[in-house]
Amino acid sequence: MTTPLIRVRELSLGHGHTVLLENASFDVARGDIFIILGGSGCGKSTLLRHLIGLETPLSGKISISGIGAPRLEGAAPRYGVMFQSGALFSSMTVGENVGFALQEWTELPAEEVSAIVRAKLTLVGLEGAENKLPAELSGGMKKRAAIARAMAFEPSLIFLDEPSAGLDPVSAAELDELILALNAGLGLTVVMVTHELESIFKVGKNCIMLDRETRSIIATGDPNHLRTESEDPRVRQFFNREAGGA
Amino acid sequence: MTKTREKAASRFDERLSLVAGLLQRFTWESTGNEQMKRIELGGSITIDDSAALWKRIGESISDLKDARSVEIDLSRIRMIDGACMALLVHFRSDVRARRIRCEFVGGAAEVERIVDLYGGHKKAKRKRTEREPANAVEQVGDATLAVLREIQQILDFFGQLVVSAILAVKNPKTVNFHDVGPTMERAGADAAPIVVLINFLIGLVMAYQSSAQLKQFGANIYVVDLVAVSMTRELGPLMTAIIICGRSGAAFAAELGTMQVSEEVDALRTLGFMPLRHLVMPRMLGLIVVAPFLVLLADAVGITGGMVVAATTLDITPTSFLIQLKGAVKPSDIISGLVKSVAFAGAIALISCQQGLATSGGAEGVGRRTTGAVVSILFALVVLDAIFTILLAGLGL
Numbered sequence: 001m002t003t004p005l006i007r008v009r010e011l012s013l014g015h016g017h018t019v020l021l022e023n024a025s026f027d028v029a030r031g032d033i034f035i036i037l038g039g040s041g042c043g044k045s046t047l048l049r050h051l052i053g054l055e056t057p058l059s060g061k062i063s064i065s066g067i068g069a070p071r072l073e074g075a076a077p078r079y080g081v082m083f084q085s086g087a088l089f090s091s092m093t094v095g096e097n098v099g100f101a102l103q104e105w106t107e108l109p110a111e112e113v114s115a116i117v118r119a120k121l122t123l124v125g126l127e128g129a130e131n132k133l134p135a136e137l138s139g140g141m142k143k144r145a146a147i148a149r150a151m152a153f154e155p156s157l158i159f160l161d162e163p164s165a166g167l168d169p170v171s172a173a174e175l176d177e178l179i180l181a182l183n184a185g186l187g188l189t190v191v192m193v194t195h196e197l198e199s200i201f202k203v204g205k206n207c208i209m210l211d212r213e214t215r216s217i218i219a220t221g222d223p224n225h226l227r228t229e230s231e232d233p234r235v236r237q238f239f240n241r242e243a244g245g246a
Numbered sequence: 247m248t249k250t251r252e253k254a255a256s257r258f259d260e261r262l263s264l265v266a267g268l269l270q271r272f273t274w275e276s277t278g279n280e281q282m283k284r285i286e287l288g289g290s291i292t293i294d295d296s297a298a299l300w301k302r303i304g305e306s307i308s309d310l311k312d313a314r315s316v317e318i319d320l321s322r323i324r325m326i327d328g329a330c331m332a333l334l335v336h337f338r339s340d341v342r343a344r345r346i347r348c349e350f351v352g353g354a355a356e357v358e359r360i361v362d363l364y365g366g367h368k369k370a371k372r373k374r375t376e377r378e379p380a381n382a383v384e385q386v387g388d389a390t391l392a393v394l395r396e397i398q399q400i401l402d403f404f405g406q407l408v409v410s411a412i413l414a415v416k417n418p419k420t421v422n423f424h425d426v427g428p429t430m431e432r433a434g435a436d437a438a439p440i441v442v443l444i445n446f447l448i449g450l451v452m453a454y455q456s457s458a459q460l461k462q463f464g465a466n467i468y469v470v471d472l473v474a475v476s477m478t479r480e481l482g483p484l485m486t487a488i489i490i491c492g493r494s495g496a497a498f499a500a501e502l503g504t505m506q507v508s509e510e511v512d513a514l515r516t517l518g519f520m521p522l523r524h525l526v527m528p529r530m531l532g533l534i535v536v537a538p539f540l541v542l543l544a545d546a547v548g549i550t551g552g553m554v555v556a557a558t559t560l561d562i563t564p565t566s567f568l569i570q571l572k573g574a575v576k577p578s579d580i581i582s583g584l585v586k587s588v589a590f591a592g593a594i595a596l597i598s599c600q601q602g603l604a605t606s607g608g609a610e611g612v613g614r615r616t617t618g619a620v621v622s623i624l625f626a627l628v629v630l631d632a633i634f635t636i637l638l639a640g641l642g643l
Contacts, residue, residue, distance in 0.1 A: 054512055054515060054516070072515045072518065073518060074518065074520060075518050076518050081516040084509070085508055085509055087508060087510050087512065088510075088513075089510055090510070101517040101518060146513075
């Protein structure tokens with residue numbers, strides 16, 4: 001049995017006095033496309049922020065590649081992160097956004113950084129966009145640029161927060177294809193939060209579903225399997241897009 | 247005033263009754279006994295009937311004093327639109343608020359869909375106990391606690407910044423020195439015209455106001471001392487700090503606030519950068535470097551303003567003014583102003599960046615924090631000014 005890339009044990013998290021998740025434990029295998037699911041307000045994005053290391057849990061442990069309590073600042077990034085809005089630095093061009101961390105954390109000459117930037121932008125289908133400002137990009141292009149930035153350090157793990165939110169169906173489908181290609185081609189482990197059922201069934205290999213009422217994980221496994229086999233009415237309701245009662 | 251309002255309200259009610267009578271196309275029959283009321287509605291009820299319906303509702307409410315339950319029978323309604331359904335749902339809420347059971351019954355499928363849409367079949371929710379409004383003492387207490395919390399957060403941020411600065415000395419590469427230059431340009435060079443204009447006018451006004459008093463005692467020449475010492479020790483640094491607060495302080499808070507709500511600060515952290523060293527330190531360094539230069543400029547133009555007034559209204563020639571100035575201003579006056587300017591610049595950068603990075607809640611949050619930053623900075627400037635004045639006087643400077 002291989003060691004999981006991410007190991008979460010008895011994790012409790014929340015904001016202030018509000019507890020969103022209690023004693024959650026799960027693993028993410030290498031090469032997985034792992035999806036965090038659940039209704040609005042159940043703590044999906046908060047869980048992702050904890051996995052990334054942006055927030056400290058109330059209790060419990062998170063380890064990535066066997067290293068606990070990931071330290072973000074003061075060192076080159078260990079993994080890539082794409083935020084919901086893309087979060088590109090608005091004062092920099094797309095190329096500068098992608099090459100920014102490379103310039104700061106490596107001794108690579110400027111030409112080499114430029115070459116890497118071009119390669120990363122080509123990888124996400126944005127060749128020739130390096131001199132554009134984020135404001136000149138569409139929503140889908142911003143997200144692609146954010147993935148290129150996240151991929152700058154050749155990470156083996158990438159976190160995506162609602163990658164298809166706010167995109168038209170074509171852009172969303174293209175982004176799904178990109179995620180699948182990165183996973184299959186580079187062996188990239190993907191952890192993502194999404195609501196989009198089409199994306200979930202298309203790209204998801206494994207998932208966990210969070211429940212706001214019980215503040216726990218109510219389902220784990222392959223989303224395509226859970227869709228048909230789960231006996232939990234909350235899981236079926238989610239996958240079958242049924243409106244809530246009362 | 248009240249009578250006029252009452253008259254207007256009464257005229258409005260009369261017009262409403264008239265319109266209601268003319269337009270009513272539906273039926274409203276009240277049956278049952280005192281305790282079990284049944285209201286049977288019929289016909290077609292659309293927005294044109296809303297005035298009549300509203301009037302009926304108003305009349306019915308007063309008839310329900312002894313009722314324990316009310317049924318609103320919709321079976322004879324041919325058609326009802328959303329506006330009138332909303333009025334009926336409102337009526338039902340009013341009835342329920344009087345602790346009387348009230349339900350819609352018997353609507354046709356078409357009518358039931360609208361009833362459902364407007365939450366007509368939802369069970370009555372227990373009303374939340376509303377918190378009593380806080381009294382004056384409680385409000386003052388809350389406000390005081392909020393101010394103390396704010397001060398605590400600023401001091402906490404200051405502590406983090408000091409620790410980060412000490413650690414940055416060991417590893418200066420982690421500080422974003424690239425942004426110091428642009429900050430100096432924006433906060434310094436770009437602010438020069440407004441600093442010149444404001445301080446020239448301040449010097450001018452001060453000389454003008456004091457000249458009227460000094461003339462009476464034949465002490466015209468002392469206008470030089472008054473303007474020069476006030477500008478160098480007090481007004482030059484303070485007015486410049488206020489201008490920096492309005493321009494750069496607000497800009498820093500809004501910039502960092504926008505970066506915070508658009509997740510750019512989080513993105514920066516995930517790329518390994520420390521917001522304190524990457525965003526805060528360059529802004530603070532930039533301000534601390536340019537503030538003394540702006541204050542020297544402010545001193546010079548403020549004194550020039552005084553010289554213009556002295557020459558035009560007090561017959562003090564520029565040469566006499568400069569000779570008097572030489573004896574009036576000591577180096578310690580200028581130095582104390584410069585020391586203040588550094589402290590003011592540090593406070594402006596510290597508070598504006600702290601407020602910016604504490605932003606949450608989208609565009610509204612950015613606006614709130616920017617306003618908060620400017621107010622806190624102005625308060626801090628006055629407090630710091632008082633502290634420095636007392637300290638420097640104690641040191642004989």
